[in-house]
Amino acid sequence: MIRYGPALLSVLLSLAAIAGYIVFLRVAAVRNHPELYLVAFAIATLIAGFATWRAAHWPNFVALGLSVVLLSLGGVFNFVLAKIPAAPTVLHVGEPAPDFTLPDASGAPVSLASFRERTPVVLVFYRGYW
């Protein structure tokens, strides 16, 4: 009787890492540490690799294949595709932000300078959705 507990553990660990990342995407500590899912994939690969070394049976190979693919794809995404090239910005702590005027959702022009002496501003640049 061959036991596939380690293979199952490896697959469950990978799936839990994916599910956990998605479910807790709004939690800053999870979102801002994407390397956590890579650590989980790496541990899953080690477990499946050890299981395959102990017994070369197909469930162990499946677990090893899955975790190696996830580790590779996750690594490429995290270290290559998701990286933003550093570029010089005009923003520096202690210096004024350059003024601009942009339309708001109703089309009314809004200038950054119009908030001066009135209220602090949190200025957010985001990627947008389309």
Add this chain to the structure above:
Amino acid sequence: MLTELGDEGVQILAVSPDPNEKSQELAQKLRARYRFLTDRDLEVTRRYGLLHAHGGHKGQDVARPTTVVLDRRGVVRWLQLADSIQVRPDPADVARAVRQLGS
């Protein structure tokens, strides 16, 4: 979303190339003090040095996710520039930076 900042007496300006009617409706539902500004051609984003060329999911130019806290004089007091598209500032850090401005 930075809904934590609703009571901090601060104006949140959110800049993206999107036309933002939908975002504004959502913000009003959440009672957040957001004003969504449309930088259609990314002209301001580029001038600020925050363009992530071909960074969008269709290869279009997008903004490098950036959060800036400005005091009443318009001076930058806190700044976070993302070096990965996966990362966003922790709202608690932004709220702390705003509180440290004093009133």
